[in-house]
């Protein structure tokens with residue numbers, strides 16, 4: 057498989073692991089890179105020292121390129137994360153939740169590719185204008201933080217493809233070869249995947265989280281905290297239900313914040329106490345039936361693409 061994304065990142069398949077706060081650890085990143093994609097360690101919630109250690113660990117587990125996700129709303133930490141990635145010379149950084157303008161030059165000077173996650177045409181154009189190498193167009197189906205306009209992957213990707221010249225990577229709702237090929241049909245040159253990689257052997261997520269994902273159906277996720285800079289897509293459950301009830305009763309953002317603290321995500325995602333916190337999860341969970349090795353996720357996409365292409369050629373349009 058060749059596209060501007062495989063060329064840009066020197067990877068075999070244009071499949072990128074999404075940044076995943078609480079669970080984006082080096083073991084999964086290395087497994088994704090070893091399988092031919094781009095593994096990503098998530099900086100969010102970690103100290104600079106921890107991040108450096110994790111980059112080194114990933115480097116000892118793979119000789120393939122891998123990257124780091126930096127959520128730019130963690131303003132206090134961004135500088136130290138940039139120091140860590142430039143010092144350790146990762147291949148790429150995916151940025152999200154803010155403008156990458158202030159750090160793109162510094163990352164490029166260290167030879168690091170910069171990919172900005174966006175959820176609107178306006179932000180894609182802005183990212184291109186400040187010199188990023190590619191954008192991830194992330195639709196509203198995605199797990200984690202969503203854009204406020206609730207634009208789906210199906211309509212967001214082609215509009216961003218038409219608006220920018222840099223390569224576009226599609227994210228949100230991609231879990232198998234069908235989603236991968238659909239993204240390419242929309243004009244994307246690669247995909248970013250989050251939720252599918254949670255239900256893998258290498259992911260540090262608690263078994264209860266993985267089980268909840270593979271038991272999910274098409275109605276199992278909800279958007280909570282529809283407030284500027286928030287919009288979390290999570291698995292439905294008692295905790296998100298409580299948050300939704302507070303929102304519906306008119307709670308202020310300040311009143312909601314204690315219910316969406318990062319600690320409550322870790323408690324559910326890592327400790328497995330899934331009723332005592334919240335779990336980020338995309339709508340694609342309804343399609344996932346098994347916990348598998350990360351390599352199997354990628355191999356089955358690659359294999360499935362050739363089967364689907366053949367089938368498409370045979371369709372009498």
Ligand SMILES: Cc1cc2nc3c(=O)[nH]c(=O)nc-3n(C[C@H](O)[C@H](O)[C@H](O)COP(=O)(O)O)c2cc1C
Pocket residue numbers: 073074075076077079098100125127151152153173194197198199200201227228229230248249250251252335336337338339340
């Ligand atoms: C558990 C989880 C945590 C996430 N945390 C982050 C994050 O820290 N930074 C970020 O840029 N995106 C984050 N995302 C979004 C993913 O990087 C990715 O774009 C998204 O999962 C793609 O949609 P999908 O879940 O349908 O595959 C997260 C997603 C999930 C599922």
